Amino acid sequence: MWTVKVIGLGMVALSLSLEVVIWLLRHLRPGRTFNEVLFFPSEMACMEHIFTPSSPYSCMCSLPHGVETSSLVFFVTSSLHRKGVTIRVLTDKDYAAITGSQIGVLRRAGICVRCGVGSVHMHHKFAVIDGRLLITGSLNWTLTAVQSNMENILVTEEPDLVQPFIKEFRRLWNHYDPA
Amino acid sequence: MWTVKVIGLGMVALSLSLEVVIWLLRHLRPGRTFNEVLFFPSEMACMEHIFTPSSPYSCMCSLPHGVETSSLVFFVTSSLHRKGVTIRVLTDKDYAAITGSQIGVLRRAGICVRCGVGSVHMHHKFAVIDGRLLITGSLNWTLTAVQSNMENILVTEEPDLVQPFIKEFRRLWNHYDPA
Numbered sequence: 585m586w587t588v589k590v591i592g593l594g595m596v597a598l599s600l601s602l603e604v605v606i607w608l609l610r611h612l613r614p615g616r617t618f619n620e621v622l623f624f625p626s627e628m629a630c631m632e633h634i635f636t637p638s639s640p641y642s643c644m645c646s647l648p649h650g651v652e653t654s655s656l657v658f659f660v661t662s663s664l665h666r667k668g669v670t671i672r673v674l675t676d677k678d679y680a681a682i683t684g685s686q687i688g689v690l691r692r693a694g695i696c697v698r699c700g701v702g703s704v705h706m707h708h709k710f711a712v713i714d715g716r717l718l719i720t721g722s723l724n725w726t727l728t729a730v731q732s733n734m735e736n737i738l739v740t741e742e743p744d745l746v747q748p749f750i751k752e753f754r755r756l757w758n759h760y761d762p763a
Numbered sequence: 764m765w766t767v768k769v770i771g772l773g774m775v776a777l778s779l780s781l782e783v784v785i786w787l788l789r790h791l792r793p794g795r796t797f798n799e800v801l802f803f804p805s806e807m808a809c810m811e812h813i814f815t816p817s818s819p820y821s822c823m824c825s826l827p828h829g830v831e832t833s834s835l836v837f838f839v840t841s842s843l844h845r846k847g848v849t850i851r852v853l854t855d856k857d858y859a860a861i862t863g864s865q866i867g868v869l870r871r872a873g874i875c876v877r878c879g880v881g882s883v884h885m886h887h888k889f890a891v892i893d894g895r896l897l898i899t900g901s902l903n904w905t906l907t908a909v910q911s912n913m914e915n916i917l918v919t920e921e922p923d924l925v926q927p928f929i930k931e932f933r934r935l936w937n938h939y940d941p942a
Contacts, residue, residue: 744798
């Protein structure tokens with residue numbers, strides 16, 4: 585009789601222990617956070633056929649072609665914008681004025697762009713995607729930089745790193761509200 | 764007799780469970796990885812009195828003073844070098860040639876500096892400390908950038924992010940070995 589009770593208690597204890605172990609495994613190690621680092625220079629893959637498959641400019645490809653320096657941001661943002669993704673671009677007033685700037689093109693495509701004004705130079709080179717993924721590094725988002733410079737980009741989902749960038753973007757976005 | 768055995772077994776099971784839980788807590792959550800993000804512009808604290816307390820240039824302070832633009836790297840590296848820390852600086856050949864460059868000063872201080880040569884422009888702005896801490900971001904390591912630009916620096920111990928930078932630094936360091 586006691587033997588049965590001991591075995592029964594043992595089985596209960598075993599199953600409870602397994603539950604505790606599974607809970608701990610799930611809650612203390614909930615999958616590795618995505619982290620990735622890319623280094624440049626790198627041969628650039630043609631982006632037109634990826635983002636605009638029906639475009640008259642889509643191609644059979646030999647790289648690079650048809651993509652002007654500094655239009656990298658335009659290709660990415662305008663393609664996502666057409667798919668209904670909300671895009672907000674914050675840039676430096678000086679960049680908006682230079683030859684080859686894509687700011688006018690972005691605005692004509694319906695993308696909301698704000699410019700940093702005043703004497704403080706905007707030197708950030710980061711993007712936050714869906715409020716959870718940060719892309720940051722030394723890279724100016726131009727094809728010249730990608731193809732011709734030693735550069736780095738760091739991509740991470742680590743909340744301790746992503747959240748401060750979201751907060752700073754919101755602060756600057758509100759600060760440079762032209763209204 | 765059986766009651767005593769059951770209580771005994773229960774106590775053993777309890778202590779074993781506690782051991783398991785403590786082990787899991789220690790091994791599955793071994794302290795949070797250090798992550799920090801800094802944004803600029805920021806008023807710069809005087810660094811001379813921190814790194815060179817016995818220097819004739821040390822001060823009673825009102826900020827900023829006595830520190831030339833682009834000497835930030837020199838102050839940090841030469842101070843650590845004097846304390847016996849091995850420093851390796853990798854920079855762009857163009858930077859070595861500009862007015863106010865600290866490369867000559869660093870070399871005269873005994874710090875090992877290698878320059879990227881060739882047509883590829885060195886645009887990295889990162890440091891790795893003790894093979895475990897990465898500092899990277901948009902910031903050029905100059906006081907002008909710190910005080911006058913919108914910039915970011917990300918500091919992390921996350922191995923998935925630190926290790927690729929160590930590997931890339933080693934690759935570039937060997938690639939630009941003048942010997």
